[in-house]
Amino acid sequence: VDRREQILDRAEHLLDAEGPGALTMRRIADDLGIRAPSLYKHLRGKDDIVAALQGRALIDLAAALRPETGDPIALAGAYRRWALHHPHRYELTTRRELLRDRLPPGVEAAAAAPLVTTVGGDQHLARALWALAHGLVDLELAHRFPPGADLDRTWALAVARLAPPERPS
Amino acid sequence: VDRREQILDRAEHLLDAEGPGALTMRRIADDLGIRAPSLYKHLRGKDDIVAALQGRALIDLAAALRPETGDPIALAGAYRRWALHHPHRYELTTRRELLRDRLPPGVEAAAAAPLVTTVGGDQHLARALWALAHGLVDLELAHRFPPGADLDRTWALAVARLAPPERPS
């Protein structure tokens, strides 16, 4: 129905299947059976596509994290699982500049909210836990750890030390 | 003297000054007063340049970390300082695939050694501390934290929790 959504769907499919390197205007257009210049009648340019896919990814990530709010271990697990399940989407939102101006408003905050709530509102702790999870995922996806490394154990140890679960008083 | 080193020096200067986006064969050649195809008489291609600069960066980072071995806080501080002082070099070794086959042997291990020693040999803890530092730096360089955030405090809190200094017995 909406041509713009069709384009974005194809682009997302291409991203998932072949990674950010395959996300070119000519490839997207080819998949739709048109020529690259035609895309510019429906969107402003490639940045528009990237920003839209970043927005979708953040919304999807937020939805994956929300049910795990409260338990740091479970939340970290959900973060890791989402990233490993959508590595190219994670790369697009994380390794490329986040195009904030074109993002649906509140999306970034929605993805951050479960984190802040889970650590009890401490901003520094929330940022640290985020950085830890991002760092672990980023290094894992970049194959920076030795092949046989037991990363489950690394995650468990690290999260437990950084953000021990709230003891009910 | 060695033309290859001259090329790498120029490339490194270009990287520091304008970032990875400016690191093109034509720009490097222009800076040297020659044409791009001439570069291929001295190196195999652009990957060769990237790998060489990644190697230099890791050696430099290792040298910056070594003196701080032993104290997790000081080590993390040195890591952060190096990354903020050479943001484009950090990006080149971290956001782009690490070209291990073309790296000087042992360089990756040399950069990791101070970390492993500092946490007392625990591999999981070493990986966690590395991921935390990388995640914090990566998010800071990507402007993912709010502008006024007191990141000094975030680092201090996070490192202290994850890797408390060894108590002398």
Add this chain to the structure above:
DNA sequence: ACCTGAACACCGTTCAAGT
């Protein structure tokens, strides 16, 4: 309203040719 071909300013890279 939607799509096209041709063009522009870029990439990395190859190769025959010049000195």
Add this chain to the structure above:
DNA sequence: ACCTGAACACCGTTCAAGT
């Protein structure tokens, strides 16, 4: 030994033109 121009297969993007 070192460098060159021309070319190839790519990029994102613009624009006059076609239906």
